[in-house]
């Protein structure tokens with residue numbers, strides 16, 4: 001049992017067993033603990049690929065030429081910092097609930113002399129930003145950690161101006177039946193082993209694996225975004241479907257022709273399509 005393994009019994013439960021309050025408490029506990037190792041471990045668990053996926057997100061934001069961008073669940077600030085460098089005249093706000101993650105972000109922003117970033121410690125589900133105050137809202141590997149995905153997206157859409165861009169990078173479960181067993185093996189066994197071996201935090205990395213396994217499929221997330229008031233929703237898969245970049249425009253009717261998506265974005269990716277979408 002939990003006591004005999006020396007692991008934290010609180011962290012072993014799957015998301016599905018938890019109340020929203022319990023889930024939020026666990027998530028905060030995880031990120032407060034792993035903040036110093038987070039960036040290094042991101043490289044390890046994604047084989048360095050998260051950098052390319054984040055670059056794709058940043059390129060899409062730059063195309064929108066925003067004056068104000070909110071990065072929700074900003075963590076140690078990868079996205080905020082890349083945006084601040086790419087858009088030096090743009091106001092970038094990095095928002096997260098974990099003070100420890102934001103402390104790491106603050107150090108990075110100072111080291112990079114990024115003066116156009118503001119840090120805000122806030123709960124994504126109860127943000128204090130005014131309605132329609134940002135041109136772009138981004139979130140990267142944050143949504144699946146929220147206790148209520150729908151409310152999270154609704155809040156991000158609330159602070160987005162009409163016509164503004166919402167963009168979400170998130171890990172995902174592949175739909176291809178040939179690929180799924182390998183991902184199950186990776187998430188269920190390899191990722192906790194990596195956590196145990198490299199940072200002595202197997203339960204925290206088990207949590208990261210569990211939260212991906214129970215997260216929405218790519219199509220479910222696309223439909224949720226539409227329900228939250230986004231149109232022209234598209235997504236692009238990475239690494240055999242192990243991650244995806246979803247985009248939507250506030251206030252554009254669903255499937256509107258007004259917004260032409262980048263050629264490599266997909267809608268309702270067929271399972272084999274994921275195999276052909278490696279960046």
Ligand SMILES: C[S@@+](CC[C@H](N)C(=O)[O-])C[C@H]1O[C@@H](n2cnc3c(N)ncnc32)[C@H](O)[C@@H]1O
Pocket residue numbers: 024027028031042072073074075076077078079095096097098101122123124125139140141142145146147
């Ligand atoms: C996996 S990290 C992502 C960090 C960063 N965006 C990246 O791409 O590397 C998830 C982040 O979500 C934050 N988070 C979890 N629940 C939150 C909430 N309710 N409001 C705001 N941030 C939250 C955590 O503190 C953590 O920093």
